[in-house]
Amino acid sequence: MLAYTMKRLMAGVITVWFIATATFVAMHMVPGDPLMNDKAVTAEIRKNLEIKYGLDKPVGEQYLIFMGNMLQGDFGISFTQQNRRVNDIIRDHFPVSATLGVLALFFATIGGVVWGALTAVYRNRLPDIIIMFMVILGISVPSFVFAALGQLLLVNINSALGFSLVPVAGWGTISHMLMPSLVLGLSTMALLTRLMRSSMLEVINEDYIKTAKAKGLSPLRIFFKHQLRNAILPVITILGPQIAAITTGGFVVELVFAIPGLGRYFVQAVQQLDYTVIMGTTVFFGAFLVLMVILVDILYGFIDPRVRLQ
Amino acid sequence: MSDRILEVDNLSVEFATYGGTVKAVRGVSFHVNRGETLAIVGESGCGKSVTVQAIMGIIPMPPGKITGGSARLNGKDILGLPAKQANQFRGVEIGMIFQDPMTSLNPTMTIGDQISETLMVHRGLSYKDASALAVQLLDKTKIAEAAKRAKQYPFEFSGGMLQRAMIAQSLACNPAVLMADEPTTALDVTIQAQILELMAELQRTENMSIILITHDLAVVARMADRVAVMYAGQIIESGSVDDIFYRSSHPYTLGLKEAMPSNKGDRDKKLSPILGSPPDLFHPPVGCGYFARCPYAMKVCEHQQPPEYLLAGDTTHQARCWLQHAGAPVNKRLYQTGANHAD
Ligand SMILES: Nc1ncnc2c1ncn2[C@@H]1O[C@H](COP(=O)(O)OP(=O)(O)OP(=O)(O)O)[C@@H](O)[C@H]1O
Ligand code: SF4
Ligand SMILES: [Mg+2]
Numbered sequence: 001m002l003a004y005t006m007k008r009l010m011a012g013v014i015t016v017w018f019i020a021t022a023t024f025v026a027m028h029m030v031p032g033d034p035l036m037n038d039k040a041v042t043a044e045i046r047k048n049l050e051i052k053y054g055l056d057k058p059v060g061e062q063y064l065i066f067m068g069n070m071l072q073g074d075f076g077i078s079f080t081q082q083n084r085r086v087n088d089i090i091r092d093h094f095p096v097s098a099t100l101g102v103l104a105l106f107f108a109t110i111g112g113v114v115w116g117a118l119t120a121v122y123r124n125r126l127p128d129i130i131i132m133f134m135v136i137l138g139i140s141v142p143s144f145v146f147a148a149l150g151q152l153l154l155v156n157i158n159s160a161l162g163f164s165l166v167p168v169a170g171w172g173t174i175s176h177m178l179m180p181s182l183v184l185g186l187s188t189m190a191l192l193t194r195l196m197r198s199s200m201l202e203v204i205n206e207d208y209i210k211t212a213k214a215k216g217l218s219p220l221r222i223f224f225k226h227q228l229r230n231a232i233l234p235v236i237t238i239l240g241p242q243i244a245a246i247t248t249g250g251f252v253v254e255l256v257f258a259i260p261g262l263g264r265y266f267v268q269a270v271q272q273l274d275y276t277v278i279m280g281t282t283v284f285f286g287a288f289l290v291l292m293v294i295l296v297d298i299l300y301g302f303i304d305p306r307v308r309l310q
Numbered sequence: 311m312s313d314r315i316l317e318v319d320n321l322s323v324e325f326a327t328y329g330g331t332v333k334a335v336r337g338v339s340f341h342v343n344r345g346e347t348l349a350i351v352g353e354s355g356c357g358k359s360v361t362v363q364a365i366m367g368i369i370p371m372p373p374g375k376i377t378g379g380s381a382r383l384n385g386k387d388i389l390g391l392p393a394k395q396a397n398q399f400r401g402v403e404i405g406m407i408f409q410d411p412m413t414s415l416n417p418t419m420t421i422g423d424q425i426s427e428t429l430m431v432h433r434g435l436s437y438k439d440a441s442a443l444a445v446q447l448l449d450k451t452k453i454a455e456a457a458k459r460a461k462q463y464p465f466e467f468s469g470g471m472l473q474r475a476m477i478a479q480s481l482a483c484n485p486a487v488l489m490a491d492e493p494t495t496a497l498d499v500t501i502q503a504q505i506l507e508l509m510a511e512l513q514r515t516e517n518m519s520i521i522l523i524t525h526d527l528a529v530v531a532r533m534a535d536r537v538a539v540m541y542a543g544q545i546i547e548s549g550s551v552d553d554i555f556y557r558s559s560h561p562y563t564l565g566l567k568e569a570m571p572s573n574k575g576d577r578d579k580k581l582s583p584i585l586g587s588p589p590d591l592f593h594p595p596v597g598c599g600y601f602a603r604c605p606y607a608m609k610v611c612e613h614q615q616p617p618e619y620l621l622a623g624d625t626t627h628q629a630r631c632w633l634q635h636a637g638a639p640v641n642k643r644l645y646q647t648g649a650n651h652a653d
Contacts, residue, residue: 216399
């Protein structure tokens with residue numbers, strides 16, 4: 001397991017390096033540069049700025065400088081936000097995005113497992129049909145639609161009550177976090193529900209369930225100790241990739257709910273070709289996702305002895 | 311106290327499928343005596359597994375449905391009980407092991423925990439006591455280093471070892487009956503022999519009855535006291551091992567015997583497989599189930615079900631064939647008592 005983890009971490013480092021390089025190349029292939037947005041730059045000022053930010057150097061050298069700094073954990077200074085270090089931007093705003101993402105993943109996993117298990121128990125009966133209909137909605141409707149609907153719902157609830165029970169937008173308290181993370185987790189929840197349902201139905205036909213019945217165990221015990229645990233395994237494997245989906249969805253949800261997360265800065269940076277911020281946030285998110293996927297794999301190992309012990 | 315530990319009477323089971331209703335078991339009656347081994351033989355799909363699983367109450371319902379009959383364990387009715395009542399005998403008075411040990415144990419639970427689970431549920435033992443007893447049980451089934459093995463997972467066991475563990479698990483509560491559904495089919499020959507030997511030995515020391523399902527007549531000869539031969543959802547012949555092997559009274563039993571290789575040196579003896587295939591259980595024949603394949607079929611066989619005859623002068627040997635009727639023609643190869651020999 002340790003050797004396996006080390007191997008995964010090595011592969012992760014290479015992946016992150018690849019992401020950084022690809023981002024760098026893509027950035028420099030896009031026409032224009034970060035300075036072109038400043039309308040009032042004379043040729044002379046531009047020259048000075050280029051020297052200040054190192055844009056006068058050949059691209060190859062710029063790459064090496066970027067990489068060298070990055071290895072030391074320094075993502076440089078933003079081009080568009082005067083004198084703000086990229087590291088500070090990440091430190092200030094990533095925790096917000098991460099909280100949102102983790103909460104969303106939490107809702108999605110709990111919801112997916114519970115709904116999926118319910119559909120399996122009530123298969124082909126009314127609860128199953130209703131939940132599966134919702135699943136199709138959850139998978140096919142994009143998250144900004146749910147975000148808007150969620151806000152509308154909150155507005156209606158608050159005005160009906162005459163006071164603000166759950167804030168419609170903004171960030172700060174737990175109650176701020178509920179609706180956006182629910183919205184953000186919705187499509188993942190739908191996907192996990194479907195996966196959990198088929199996994200449950202597969203497990204119920206396994207021989208060891210028959211054995212458990214022949215042992216004289218109660219249906220409840222069979223459900224929790226034998227069926228659920230084994231059915232959850234495939235759900236855990238796709239959690240890794242789903243974290244990526246939630247992260248991307250987070251950019252949109254942050255915008256709609258006016259949440260001061262990192263997503264907003266990322267989108268802005270791309271629009272303004274803010275080289276350092278693009279590089280910093282991309283590499284940081286890349287590294288974060290890779291790490292999460294590895295963590296999920298390790299978690300999987302804890303549940304599935306066949307992985308843990310080999 | 312009756313000598314019959316388990317009595318099954320006229321059991322019928324159906325499955326609702328998209329293609330129609332499969333009449334998988336059609337009026338099966340048999341009994342098992344204390345301490346004996348009853349073998350149930352018959353070709354694939356004849357309803358052996360469904361029969362024992364219906365008794366255990368573990369066929370999936372739906373699509374399955376027990377449409378008739380009864381099963382009594384020690385005189386108590388056990389057929390079709392709700393889970394709560396059924397769990398008072400499942401795993402306690404009747405233990406069960408299955409064909410494929412590789413898939414019959416929970417892959418994410420240690421072997422020891424799976425055995426102790428039974429003990430905790432039925433005997434109310436603490437986890438600690440149950441685990442200790444689980445190790446003893448593994449030891450009893452001759453698994454070396456039982457304490458260490460108990461902490462391992464199924465994927466760390468070989469097939470033969472897993473079947474031993476399954477046996478240990480099924481014996482946890484000292485059941486009066488062990489149901490073994492083709493316990494050695496998935497294992498290679500030397501392991502097969504070891505498992506059978508283990509079962510025979512445990513039967514003696516634990517004094518339990520065994521219902522042994524198998525395709526293999528050699529296994530029957532070695533293990534069984536009595537035999538029930540099934541065909542197309544019915545028992546078509548039953549009796550002692552000698553009855554079945556030396557006084558075969560049903561053409562299907564004879565066919566099975568002749569399709570079996572023997573090790574008695576007669577190498578040039580031709581094996582003769584039974585031609586044709588079993589009847590469609592969606593629409594079972596109105597007459598004898600074996601009619602389409604039977605070399606001795608008569609007119610009466612097509613339209614009328616033969617009843618279960620107790621062979622004349624016998625108290626246990628039964629056959630379901632018109633050739634046992636008093637008016638039937640005499641046939642040299644079959645053992646007939648009802649037929650008109652004298653005339
Ligand atoms: N869950 C099910 N749904 C539909 N039909 C079933 C189901 N289980 C069993 N059957 C049918 O019942 C019949 C008897 O099956 P059973 O498993 O008892 O055969 P078997 O004698 O044990 O055969 P084998 O030697 O292959 O194990 C078969 O025709 C099978 O198709
Ligand atoms: S009843 Fe008739 S068809 Fe059936 S086995 Fe006997 S002889 Fe053959
Ligand atoms: Mg079977």
